[in-house]
Amino acid sequence: MPLGALHSAPLVEQATTRLREQITSGEWPVGTRLPGEVSLAATLSVGRSTVREALRALAGAGLVRSRQGAGVFVIATEPSREWRDTLRRAAVGDIYEVRMLLEVQAVRLAAVRRTAKDVAAMRAALAARRQAATTDDAAFVDADIALHATVVAAAANPVLDSLFAEFIPALRRGLIELVDLLELRVADANHGDAAHSDLIDAVDAGDGRRAAAVLRAELDSTLRWLRTPTV
Amino acid sequence: MPLGALHSAPLVEQATTRLREQITSGEWPVGTRLPGEVSLAATLSVGRSTVREALRALAGAGLVRSRQGAGVFVIATEPSREWRDTLRRAAVGDIYEVRMLLEVQAVRLAAVRRTAKDVAAMRAALAARRQAATTDDAAFVDADIALHATVVAAAANPVLDSLFAEFIPALRRGLIELVDLLELRVADANHGDAAHSDLIDAVDAGDGRRAAAVLRAELDSTLRWLRTPTV
């Protein structure tokens, strides 16, 4: 692998970058119909095939969509990954607060929408969490998070699922440290088992209010610790 | 907006899907050098240009990378933007439901944490929304969303801010279509002004319960429309 290519980037890549900049700079907001291929080729001083390939790259990135005969339209701007940066840099307390907010509402939905299959998955995850109680902190936290993910999944909203998954890396980091710092598992390696069992029972019974209360109590006590300044 | 295209997908999209499946199925793991363009064109029974465009789409999605003379290589087996993909592809009702869930809880926090500066920003945004009432649907929806963003910002949680921003492109799309479809602004160009004014008053007064109720009523009625199957 050379340290750096000494020849310029292929024209398609340059064109892709130029067009992408038009989008991310706000020049072409969502909904904009891009100039036609022939016009863009003239503007960029490249062949039409080069423009087409650049547009395909932007389409593959999810920024544009083309309709034959109608044109190519901006369907998304490419934010600067602000969300993921924020999630990486934010105080764990802020992250956890949003997680809590989301999940407490999610269990209300889960209590309404859960299927027998969802409940079976929750109970299987609870069993796995119990099994992980004999292992190290990281594995235990992973099993705990996996259990919560099954509860969120029962809300039957793919956006929620995906959003919860976005939180997992940060949650994992924060929770492993917290469990270690507080030595939560010294007295009880299966810390929180009763609450999780109650949670699943409540969801199973369709009692959203109770499920939310159980989960809120659990997450709230954790949040309080996460918000406590560390010495 | 057509209910569904009655003609088959463009060949480039089909080829992209086929090639992507080879990657995501594990047939072509990371590091694999794909067959050459000429070979792929023969395999897929399309022209070489079609293959090239499909490969560009995959490159734009971050799955492959090509080196002139050397070949095209798999660099990832999963798109790296699962969350964003979900947000783009999900049913607008699912998106809106999560937005609602988030925002109703956010206003509870906002009612506790708002500063005088936050409230001033909300009122300025309300004024801007009123001004946008004289313009087109898109501008009005933008002003509406901006107002909601000021309310979320008052919750003083950067993760919430950033997360709300993630929803904006999808919300914008859905809401502009809804406003247009239902002709919500024919009778009242400044649709929903009273509710928004009440919302700000409640946040200003620190009445989280009332703020949540006002917002829930607003968002719930919109969600109901978004969940209604379109004829």
Place this chain on the structure above:
DNA sequence: TCATCTCAGGTTCTCTGACAACTGGAGAGC
């Protein structure tokens, strides 16, 4: 007046062919 149809111009889609630029491996020479 309104609804429907037709047409023209502009758009994207696909293919072909040609040539340029590049890579990597094999073989030859030192």
Place this chain on the structure above:
DNA sequence: GCTCTCCAGTTGTCAGAGAACCTGAGATGA
């Protein structure tokens, strides 16, 4: 063993042609 050259195969770019599609304007008919 190292370096250079050559060659086959690869990607990159362009041009051109025709097909398929979309949209808006205008014409026609009820």
